[in-house]
Amino acid sequence: MSKFMKKAFIADADVNEAEVIHATVDIELLQEACDVSWLALTKYRTEGEMARFIKQCFDRDHGASWQCIVGKTFGSYVSVDSKFFVHIHIGRTAILLYKTYAKGEYEKIADCLEDRIV
Secondary structure (H helix, E strand, O other): OOHHHHOOOOOHHHOOOOEEEEEOOOHHHHHHHHHHHHHHHHHOOOHHHHHHHHHHHHHHHHOOOEEEEEEOOOOOEEEEEOOOEEEEEEOOEEEEEEEOOOHHHHHHHHHHEEEEEO
């Protein structure tokens, strides 16, 4: 057996800590994002299912217009409400969770938004 095969593979769902890359939410909402994201990793097999689960939880609990991206490699350039942005890693899986607005709402708050390259 090669030395590379001896290293145990650790599934992302077995990682018990999230690495916070950037977050502009309060600590309670950040903890909820980490908990819901970890739950998604344990319940679902595909990144799309995970993203849908996280988005639906946040839409239900914190009002509509949340967006979620889950993946191991991706690029993004998004406009977000600067008060509601979470970028975390759990193992090798990255999770972006952020709030967006309807057109009428967007026009009212456009000056408060930040563009993010991730």
